[in-house]
Amino acid sequence: MAGQDKDHRTSRVTRARLYEQLMERILDFVDAEDLRPGERLPPERDLADQFGVSRATLAQALVALEVLGVIDVRHGTGAVLVYRPNATTLLRQLREHRNLMPDIVEARSTIEVKLAALAAERRTTEDLAEIDAAIEAMAREIDRGDRGVGGDERFHGAITQAAHSGVLSQMMDFLSERIRETRIESLGQPGRPQVSLEAHRAIAEGIRRGDPREAAAAMERHIAVVSDVPLLLDAEGRPDA
The missing domain is CATH 1.10.10.10 (Winged helix-like DNA-binding domain superfamily/Winged helix DNA-binding domain)
Structure with a gap:
């Protein structure tokens, strides 16, 4: 029938x-x-x-x-x-990812906030130019309908470079693949690419002013927003948007 x-x-x-x-x-x-x-x-x-x-x-x-x-x-x-x-492998990987996410968010909020503060103190003219270029690249990606993942990654890499801290840079390299996962998740949320772009501009302004507190606070706000990613959590009871 x-x-x-x-x-x-x-x-x-x-x-x-x-x-x-x-x-x-x-x-x-x-x-x-x-x-x-x-x-x-x-x-x-x-x-x-x-x-x-x-x-x-x-x-x-x-x-x-x-x-x-x-x-x-x-x-x-x-x-x-x-x-x-197969489905069993996929769901196991999904649950492992969920379990690891809080640690990745914690690491980002600790390391990247410090990197932003250091960048405000140590950035060079060349560093500022690369930060601006990364923002412009992300804006172009968003304008053509993309999520801006490449520009976002370039921006955070530019901040790391501007901090001129070898140890923190190595730590970011170690976390890079997991951070990329959270980046994809965050920028996949409706309206999130433009929100992240504006946050990048605020961080860049603090760094340009040479104000470590302003830069760190802007980065802390940014990490809090991009870490709010509900789509990989237990969706039981959530409405079908």
């Missing part, structure tokens, strides 16, 4: 643990369609219709898959499959 024999492309997801279920449905789709690494998933609008969820909810599930390295979301081409994990 119609409606009783639904395949993977039209089965709808329940609300409980929505992101986890949606990620599993996407993996089912990948397997059923026999997609290979390097091949693209259908457009977000089509996938949202197939799974019976909003595009905002689908986008959050795709960000989670991107953070875990399953897909690569490219501006202008959509989501490209990187590898095909």
Whole structure:
């Protein structure tokens, strides 16, 4: 009978643990369609219709898959499959990521606030030029509809360089991959790229003024905002936006 024999492309997801279920449905789709690494998933609008969820909810599930390295979301081409994990592996990686997130946020809020203060004290003319160039690069990315991940990474790298602290720079290198994960998660939130860009400008202004307190306070506010990423938390009971 119609409606009783639904395949993977039209089965709808329940609300409980929505992101986890949606990620599993996407993996089912990948397997059923026999997609290979390097091949693209259908457009977000089509996938949202197939799974019976909003595009905002689908986008959050795709960000989670991107953070875990399953897909690569490219501006202008959509989501490209990187590898095909099974559902058990995927959910284990997701939970491990959740457990590690608080430590990464704590490390960022400690190290990057200090880096901003040091940058205000030690920056050179060349450092300021690179900070400004990073802000401009992120603004261009956002203007063309991208999330600004590249410009964001360049900005924080410029702050690290401007601090001229070898030990803190090494610590940031050690954390770089995990910070990139939180960067993707944060900038995947609606409206977040522009908010981050404005925060970067405030941090840069404190550094330009040579005011370590202003720069550190602006960075602390920024880290607090970008660390507020609910999409990889337990989504049980959360509304389908």
